[in-house]
Amino acid sequence: MMDNPLVSLATISLIFIGAMLLYQGFSYFSNQFILFQKEPLYNQSNFTNNVEACGDTLDCALAKASMEKKTVIIAIVNRAYVEQDVESETTMLDIFLASFWLGEGTRSLIHHILLVAVDQIAYDRCKFLKMNCFRLETDGVDFKGEKIYMSQDFIKMMWRRTQFLLEVLKHGYNFIFTDTDVMWLRDPFTRLSKNETEDLQISVDAYLGDPWLERHPINTGFYFVRSNNKTISLFEKWYGQKDNSKGKKEQDVLFDLIRSGIIRHLGLRVRFLDTLYFSGFCQDSRDFRAVITVHANCCRSITAKEADMKTSLSDWKRFKKLEANSSVSPKWTSHKWCKQSWGRPLKVKD
Numbered sequence: 001m002m003d004n005p006l007v008s009l010a011t012i013s014l015i016f017i018g019a020m021l022l023y024q025g026f027s028y029f030s031n032q033f034i035l036f037q038k039e040p041l042y043n044q045s046n047f048t049n050n051v052e053a054c055g056d057t058l059d060c061a062l063a064k065a066s067m068e069k070k071t072v073i074i075a076i077v078n079r080a081y082v083e084q085d086v087e088s089e090t091t092m093l094d095i096f097l098a099s100f101w102l103g104e105g106t107r108s109l110i111h112h113i114l115l116v117a118v119d120q121i122a123y124d125r126c127k128f129l130k131m132n133c134f135r136l137e138t139d140g141v142d143f144k145g146e147k148i149y150m151s152q153d154f155i156k157m158m159w160r161r162t163q164f165l166l167e168v169l170k171h172g173y174n175f176i177f178t179d180t181d182v183m184w185l186r187d188p189f190t191r192l193s194k195n196e197t198e199d200l201q202i203s204v205d206a207y208l209g210d211p212w213l214e215r216h217p218i219n220t221g222f223y224f225v226r227s228n229n230k231t232i233s234l235f236e237k238w239y240g241q242k243d244n245s246k247g248k249k250e251q252d253v254l255f256d257l258i259r260s261g262i263i264r265h266l267g268l269r270v271r272f273l274d275t276l277y278f279s280g281f282c283q284d285s286r287d288f289r290a291v292i293t294v295h296a297n298c299c300r301s302i303t304a305k306e307a308d309m310k311t312s313l314s315d316w317k318r319f320k321k322l323e324a325n326s327s328v329s330p331k332w333t334s335h336k337w338c339k340q341s342w343g344r345p346l347k348v349k350d
């Protein structure tokens, strides 16, 4: 009975509030439902977990680092690239990674780098950085010290890397191979040709004006290769030269293979990359607004590279501070440590 008007008012209010709550609750849940349907976060997380569980095999490592179309970025590190000298406050790997942070559109690429460690310290450092790591074992060889240009160990390590990269191609992955003395200032995939008939796109020390000219001085410190039968054959031929190319590094061997006509022989399409975009200390990019990568090539020691790379990153930061409409065209600071590195006795990281 609702004789008391106050009681009935209260009751009506309660019913009203109840209805409101019910309605809000319903719309809350239906929103949740819609959200759930719109954003299947679950795919991603369970994909990661699946991969996490499959250990450190190459297949897993590649799957974990891969972007769409089975493509990864591969860099190889040893102790000398990850461990600080007593008197230095940085490492090659740190500078390499700093470039991904400072570059334009390069930050998310870090998830697609597979860092291949040739010794335990490099592997531990990689794990510490929570990157995608792969431990490359080599029987009976210690790759942990700095490998001086063209020393026996330097050449051995180079060949091991060619063999490993052949494996990656055989697993069906396209990849960018990058040395860690290459600074990534913009996303290379915005500039590399997307035409799938182009099997190999490789950087050069000096660009000769025609992307198809085979006598370019190639640089194997940065290239993009697609996985197919032709490129697998190329890497097999290349690695096959290991034992009859005394004193030559793998880059020279590939150069010689190209000169002797392997591109036509295998029906490959190889594009030589313009240093306007894919530049280095041998030939600076003419344009800060176009540059994609800067390689510390034409340089003999890690210490000299580190010093000049830091300077180049400062140049880049100065460029980024300019107004978009600025007409100033900045210049790269001279790479003085690298220039001197050829003439003086080396202080080597051990």
Ligand SMILES: *[C@@H]1O[C@H](CO)[C@@H](O)[C@H](O)[C@H]1NC(C)=O
Pocket: 040, 043, 044
């Ligand atoms: C999630 O999985 C569904 C069904 O397998 C698929 O249709 C959808 O594209 C996936 N979403 C993402 C973001 O991967």
Ligand SMILES: *[C@@H]1O[C@H](CO)[C@@H](O)[C@H](O)[C@H]1NC(C)=O
Pocket: 043, 046, 047, 050
């Ligand atoms: C995620 O897990 C579910 C259930 O275990 C499975 O059916 C589904 O295929 C998995 N999705 C992916 C992308 O692995």
Ligand SMILES: *[C@@H]1O[C@H](CO)[C@@H](O)[C@H](O)[C@H]1NC(C)=O
Pocket: 195, 196, 197
């Ligand atoms: C790729 O390059 C080839 C050879 O130049 C050309 O015939 C083909 O049309 C190109 N494909 C695309 C998708 O641009």
Ligand SMILES: *[C@@H]1O[C@H](CO)[C@@H](O)[C@H](O)[C@H]1NC(C)=O
Pocket: 228, 229
């Ligand atoms: C590559 O070679 C294998 C074995 O000879 C063959 O099965 C496969 O179809 C070839 N793939 C392409 C893309 O030509």
Ligand SMILES: *[C@@H]1O[C@H](CO)[C@@H](O)[C@H](O)[C@H]1NC(C)=O
Pocket: 323, 325, 326
């Ligand atoms: C450049 O643009 C900024 C803001 O867009 C403006 O304040 C400045 O005056 C411009 N400078 C020149 C030289 O046009």
